Amino acid sequence: MSLFQTLVPSFARNTPADSNGSRSAVPARKPTYEVKETPESYGLTVQLPGVTKDALELTSENGQFRISARRSWQQPEGWTSVYRESNDAAYELVLTHDNAIDAEKIDAELRDGVLRVSFPKTEAVKPRKIPVA
Amino acid sequence: MHFAAPHGHPPKTLNKTNTTMRIVRYSYPNSRARAFGPAFSRTPWSGFETEIDRLFETALGDFAGNRTDPTGFPVDLFENKDHTHVRAELPGVNRENINVEIVDGFLTITATRKTPAEGDARSENSFPMSRSLELPEEVQADKISAAYENGILTVTLPKREESKPRKISVTVK
Numbered sequence: 001m002s003l004f005q006t007l008v009p010s011f012a013r014n015t016p017a018d019s020n021g022s023r024s025a026v027p028a029r030k031p032t033y034e035v036k037e038t039p040e041s042y043g044l045t046v047q048l049p050g051v052t053k054d055a056l057e058l059t060s061e062n063g064q065f066r067i068s069a070r071r072s073w074q075q076p077e078g079w080t081s082v083y084r085e086s087n088d089a090a091y092e093l094v095l096t097h098d099n100a101i102d103a104e105k106i107d108a109e110l111r112d113g114v115l116r117v118s119f120p121k122t123e124a125v126k127p128r129k130i131p132v133a
Numbered sequence: 134m135h136f137a138a139p140h141g142h143p144p145k146t147l148n149k150t151n152t153t154m155r156i157v158r159y160s161y162p163n164s165r166a167r168a169f170g171p172a173f174s175r176t177p178w179s180g181f182e183t184e185i186d187r188l189f190e191t192a193l194g195d196f197a198g199n200r201t202d203p204t205g206f207p208v209d210l211f212e213n214k215d216h217t218h219v220r221a222e223l224p225g226v227n228r229e230n231i232n233v234e235i236v237d238g239f240l241t242i243t244a245t246r247k248t249p250a251e252g253d254a255r256s257e258n259s260f261p262m263s264r265s266l267e268l269p270e271e272v273q274a275d276k277i278s279a280a281y282e283n284g285i286l287t288v289t290l291p292k293r294e295e296s297k298p299r300k301i302s303v304t305v306k
Contacts, residue, residue: 049222049284073285078213082269085207086222113224113284 028068028092035095039127042101042119048091049113056110058117060103067093067115100125204262208242210269217272217290221264224284233279233288235272241265242286271295 033046048056050071059066070090075081101119108117211218223231223244232243241263248258272290279288 047224047284049224052283072283075211076213079211079218080213081209082212082217083208083210083266086209086220087207112226112281113222 027089029087029089031067031069031091031093033093041121042097044095044115044117044119046091046093046115046117047113048110048115049086051091051110051113051115053110056115058106058108060106063097063099065095065097065106065117065119067091069115205264206244206262208264208266210266212269215292217268217270217292219266219288219290221286221288222284223262223281223286226281226284228281231279231281231286233277233286235268235274235277235290238268238271239265240268240288240290242288244286 031046031048033044036043036045044065046067048067048069050073051069052072055072056067056069059068068090069092071088097119100122102122105120106117107120108115110116207222209220211220219240219242221242223242223246226244226246230245230247232241234241234243242265243261243263246260246262248260268290271293273293276291277288279286281287
């Protein structure tokens with residue numbers, strides 16, 4: 001088994017909820033996301049269907065940007081589930097960066113289940129044109 | 134092999150231009166990292182491990198229940214006494230681009246996600262998605278309503294009177 005875990009490292013890993021310790025053993029799911037780069041900033045788009053603004057938590061520290069979100073919808077009383085494809089598990093996404101972004105100016109917007117975050121680059125890493133004299 | 138700078142200093146300016154991959158995928162600490170502490174967490178193999186993980190995630194995607202068909206989306210079917218409810222996860226779609234149809238007891242949800250042109254993408258990007266599911270019972274097709282909230286579409290379909298469970302009281306003489 002240990003050899004197998006060496007070959008396939010993800011099987012030996014903890015879920016983020018476990019390794020954090022403070023959270024209960026609710027399994028978290030990694031949402032679909034996309035990172036784009038422009039000369040001025042990085043744009044992150046995360047699909048978080050069923051998440052409202054109050055159930056969403058964004059934290060940025062030590063070069064880690066963490067998104068944790070839970071679904072606010074619960075199956076109402078009297079509803080029987082006939083067929084299910086979606087998952088009630090919470091969302092958790094952790095991205096690491098090298099602090100070349102301006103943490104004060106991170107801008108986030110949640111609309112129709114899609115979270116868009118823009119990370120402006122710090123002045124030092126922006127491309128600069130140097131005029132030739 | 135590297136070139137020494139004239140006064141023995143490394144060429145610092147070169148590092149600043151390297152701006153690729155600022156945001157990288159988070160990789161969870163593995164058993165080796167827990168055993169040897171944070172100093173050993175970046176093993177020479179860590180990049181390779183990520184590659185292996187990615188390979189397995191792609192290969193096992195079907196078994197893990199992940200939807201691999203990109204034109205689909207997860208759909209749930211619920212029932213209560215008077216209604217059948219269908220919930221579909223459609224994040225980031227405008228209401229006018231969602232279409233709900235009922236033909237012959239099949240409910241079809243069609244949606245188009247439109248991403249506006251920005252950055253290097255010159256034209257608007259449109260991505261059609263569609264799901265079809267058979268309804269378990271007869272519904273009143275003219276009384277169907279749909280709501281879209283937080284990226285989830287909920288279609289409420291009232292059941293036909295005859296398909297509702299009926300209580301018949303029989304008087305025993």
